[in-house]
Structure formats: structure tokens, C-alpha cells
Amino acid sequence: MSKLRIGIIGCGGIANQKHFPSLAHLKDECEMVAFCDIVLERAEKAASQYGSTDAKVYTDYMELLKDTSIDIVHVLTPNVMHSPISIAAFEAGKHVMCEKPMAHTTEAARAMMDAWQKSGKKFTIAYQNRFREDVQALYKSCSKEELGEVYFAKSHAVRRRAVPTWGVFPDKSQQGGGPLIDIGTHALDLTLWLMNNYKPVSVTGSVFYKLGNLPEATEGNIFGPWDPETFEVEDSAFGFIKMENGATIFLESAWALNVVESKEASVTLCGTKAGAEIKSGMSYKNNELIYNSARNGMLMEQKNSSSGNIAYFEGGANAPGVLEAKQWLDAVKNDKEPLVKPEQAYVVTKILDAIYKSSETGKEIILDEG
Numbered sequence: 001m002s003k004l005r006i007g008i009i010g011c012g013g014i015a016n017q018k019h020f021p022s023l024a025h026l027k028d029e030c031e032m033v034a035f036c037d038i039v040l041e042r043a044e045k046a047a048s049q050y051g052s053t054d055a056k057v058y059t060d061y062m063e064l065l066k067d068t069s070i071d072i073v074h075v076l077t078p079n080v081m082h083s084p085i086s087i088a089a090f091e092a093g094k095h096v097m098c099e100k101p102m103a104h105t106t107e108a109a110r111a112m113m114d115a116w117q118k119s120g121k122k123f124t125i126a127y128q129n130r131f132r133e134d135v136q137a138l139y140k141s142c143s144k145e146e147l148g149e150v151y152f153a154k155s156h157a158v159r160r161r162a163v164p165t166w167g168v169f170p171d172k173s174q175q176g177g178g179p180l181i182d183i184g185t186h187a188l189d190l191t192l193w194l195m196n197n198y199k200p201v202s203v204t205g206s207v208f209y210k211l212g213n214l215p216e217a218t219e220g221n222i223f224g225p226w227d228p229e230t231f232e233v234e235d236s237a238f239g240f241i242k243m244e245n246g247a248t249i250f251l252e253s254a255w256a257l258n259v260v261e262s263k264e265a266s267v268t269l270c271g272t273k274a275g276a277e278i279k280s281g282m283s284y285k286n287n288e289l290i291y292n293s294a295r296n297g298m299l300m301e302q303k304n305s306s307s308g309n310i311a312y313f314e315g316g317a318n319a320p321g322v323l324e325a326k327q328w329l330d331a332v333k334n335d336k337e338p339l340v341k342p343e344q345a346y347v348v349t350k351i352l353d354a355i356y357k358s359s360e361t362g363k364e365i366i367l368d369e370g
Contacts, residue, residue, distance in 0.1 A: 004329055005069055007034035007094070009061045009085055010076035011042040013167055014099055018128065019074055020050045022321035029329050030072075036064045061085055065092040072332060075099060078167075078174040079181060083108035090119035095332050099126045101185040101352060102345040104176025109349040110370070116342055122331055124338035125345035127189045129265045131323040134278055134289040135190060137304065138269075141291070142194050147271030150195050150247065155187035156263035157253040161221045162282065163212075163235070164255070170212070170231045178233030180207065181352055184253030186265045189340075189348050190278075191249055194269060198347045199244035203365045205355030207237040211256045221256070222282075239355040251355070 006023065008015060023030055032050050036058040037043040047055040058064045065073070065088055073089040075082055075098040083103045089096045096116070102125050103109035116123040129135060141147060157179065164182075168174040175181065192198055211217040212235040218225035236254035243249070264281035274293035289304040324339075331338040354365040 003028075004030040004071045004332060005033045006030050006072045006074060007036070007064050007067065007070040008032055008046065008074050008076060009036045009064065009089075010074075010078075010081075010099075011035055011037040011039075011046040012076065015046065015074075015076045018126075018321040019076060019325070020046065022319070022325040024050055025322050026325055026329060029326075029333070034058065034064050034067060034070060036061045062088060065089055065094065068093075070094060072097065072329075078171075079104040079176045080108075080174055083112050086112050086123075087115040090115040090121055090123075093119070093121065095122040097124050097126060097328055100189070100345070101125070101181055102342070102349045104181060104353075106350050106353045109346050113342060113346055122328075122338060123342045124328055124331070124340045125342065126324065127186060127340050127345070128320040128324040129186050129190055130193060130339060131320040131327075132265075132280075132287060133318075134280070134287045134304065135194075138267075138276055138278060138289055139194055141276065142196065142269070146274060147269060147276060148273030150197075150269050150271045152247065152270040153191050153195060153249045154268040155184070155191040155249060155251040156266035156268070156281075157183040157187040157251075158236075158257055158259060158261075158263050159183075159255050159282065160259055160262050161217075161219075161256050162223065162262070163218075163221050163226045163231075165221070165223045165226045170226065170233055172232040175233060177352075177356060178212075178235060178237070179253040179255040180234065180237035180239075180251075180355060182253075183255075183264055184237065184239075184251055185348055185352060187253070187267060188249075188251055188351060189345070190265060191251075191267045191269075192347065193344065194267060195247065195249075197243050197245065197247055198344055200241050200347065200351055200354075200367050201244050202242045202367060203351055203354035203358055204240045205237065205358035205365075206239075207234045207356060207359035209234055211235040217256060237355060237359070239351065239358075241351055251351075 031052040035043040035046045043057045073094040212231035213228045235256045239251040241249040262282040268277045279288040291302040
């Protein structure tokens with residue numbers, strides 16, 4: 001098969017930080033032939049820097065989707081546009097990689113699932129943290145049941161002061177939410193995948209709007225002060241999730257929280273044979289994987305450190321973004337299942353949506369199987 005032809009919809013931060021350099025690293029396997037953004041200059045810049053010699057530029061994604069030579073579309077837009085663009089791409093006969101989360105509501109995600117299942121095309125959601133070496137190592141341990149039955153877990157996505165001050169992050173109408181849907185989604189995805197448990201039955205959530213509108217709280221933010229007047233989303237959110245088999249997950253997420261330790265895309269697993277904890281985030285120079293157990297009458301810990309704390313992409317062939325892109329292209333080219341299955345990402349969105357709904361209603365949300 002010749003090189004896969006990719007169309008990019010959304011040329012903002014995540015495109016430039018992860019997708020463009022990762023796909024450029026795989027230039028023997030693919031080429032970026034079309035770029036779309038509502039800001040024409042962003043699309044033009046991306047095409048100039050990363051595009052094929054015949055790359056086209058658009059401001060209307062429906063025009064891009066008319067190009068029958070495009071095999072794959074990457075949807076890299078604000079969250080509320082994930083569903084309509086992905087659905088249109090499936091209807092146009094394209095394979096789709098969509099940035100996380102799948103969608104901002106369960107209903108929007110369900111519509112994406114329906115369109116994908118009708119299309120016969122490949123579909124995945126961009127959860128690149130699964131490709132980190134510490135996560136891969138723990139996944140192998142879990143697959144071998146080295147921890148035994150994992151019945152309690154924590155999903156960590158907490159920053160002390162790291163509110164994103166660019167793009168549309170604080171705009172609820174564009175994103176659907178704040179840290180829960182932005183970084184909490186990564187931590188929850190890792191937890192469910194490591195546990196191999198995708199059957200939630202109930203969710204209780206608390207969502208807080210405490211610091212976002214306080215001018216004094218912006219002090220010390222690593223991305224500079226945000227505008228309290230335009231901050232519409234939550235600054236922290238927490239969820240308590242019960243699974244069908246009785247297992248329980250606690251999810252914590254925050255862009256701004258008065259804590260000392262910042263953990264992001266981190267997880268704690270407690271099993272009947274042993275426990276494990278991944279520590280990643282701004283408080284850690286390198287990602288750490290720590291196993292805990294008892295041996296020869298004593299409690300013990302075993303610590304493993306990965307090569308570095310890579311947020312998105314640092315150029316290496318083993319960077320999570322590159323590995324994510326490589327396996328995705330292989331799935332399309334060789335008719336394989338992608339590592340991140342749509343059904344799994346759908347469950348993540350259902351849980352996140354239920355946390356928001358639980359906080360709004362003050363009630364536990366019972367989940368159905370649909």
C-alpha cells in the first residue's frame with residue numbers, strides 16, 4: 001500500500017505539540033495532505049511546515065471531507081466539535097482518530113459510536129499515555145494477574161497551579177468542562193485499561209468552582225495568570241465509581257488545587273496479591289512505577305523509573321505520541337484493532353458525564369449498559 005493520506009481538522013495546540021511532529025516522524029508511512037482550521041493562518045502555517053507538496057488548506061471541514069483521496073482524518077478540535085466532525089468523516093468514508101475525550105456528553109459519544117459502526121472504518125481515541133513504558137510495564141503485570149484481583153483504584157490528575165491559559169480551555173461552551181474532561185480523562189482511561197474493567201454501574205461526583213474566579217488564586221500559575229472573568233469551567237472535580245464486580249475507583253482531577261504534590265496521568269492499584277502505583281506529573285522528574293507487596297515476613301517496595309517525563313513529544317522514536325501514531329497507522333494499513341478501542345473510550349466519557357450530572361443533581365447516577 002502507498003503512503004496513507006491524512007487530513008487534519010484542527011491545527012491548534014495539541015496538533016502542534018503531538019500529532020504533527022509524531023506523524024512527521026513516520027513520513028515513510030504517511031503524509032499530511034490537508035489542513036483545516038477556523039483560523040486560516042494556522043492551517044496555512046501547518047501546511048507549510050508539515051504538509052505534502054500538494055497539501056491543501058481549508059477553513060470548512062466539510063470541504064476537506066469531500067477529498068476522496070484522503071484515507072484518515074485526525075479530529076483535533078475543541079471537545080464539543082469531536083462528535084459532529086467525526087460523524088461527518090465516517091459518512092465520508094474516512095478512518096478517524098479523534099483527540100481525547102471522545103465527546104463532551106454521553107449522547108454525543110453514542111452518536112459517534114453509531115456512525116462508526118455503520119461505516120466499517122477504523123476508529124480510535126488519542127490516549128497516548130497508554131504507550132508510556134511505565135504504563136506498558138504495569139499493564140503486563142496486570143495481564144499476568146501479578147497483583148491478583150484489583151478491587152480498589154485511584155485515578156490521579158491533580159495540578160497545584162497549572163491552569164491552561166491559551167485556546168478555549170476555560171470556555172465551557174467549547175470544551176464542555178475543565179480539568180475533569182481535559183486531564184481526568186487520561187487518568188481514568190489508564191485505570192480502566194489496567195484493570196481491564198469496563199462495567200461501571202454507578203457514579204457519585206463532586207465538581208467545584210472555587211478558585212477559577214478568584215483573582216488572587218491566579219498567583220503562581222505556571223502558565224501565567226488566567227482571566228477570572230472568563231473562567232467558566234470547574235477548577236477541580238472528583239468521582240466515586242462502583243463497578244459491576246464490586247471494584248471501586250476514586251478519580252481526582254484539578255488544574256488548581258491547594259496541594260503539595262501534583263500527579264497527572266497517574267494511577268494507584270490495590271490488588272489481593274500486591275499493589276502498584278504510577279507517579280507522573282509536575283512533582284516528578286521521571287515517571288515512577290512502584291510495586292508493593294509482602295515477602296519473607298516483611299513489607300517491601302520495588303521501584304522502577306522510566307527514561308523521562310514526556311508530556312507530548314520530544315522527538316524520539318519511542319515517544320508516546322510517535323508510538324500511538326505508529327500503531328494507529330498499522331491498524332489502518334493492516335486491518336488490525338487499534339490499542340484504544342472506541343468501546344473503551346465510550347465508557348470513559350459515560351463516567352465523566354455522570355460525574356458532572358451527579359454533582360449537578362446531588363444524586364448518585366445509575367448507569368445503564370447502553
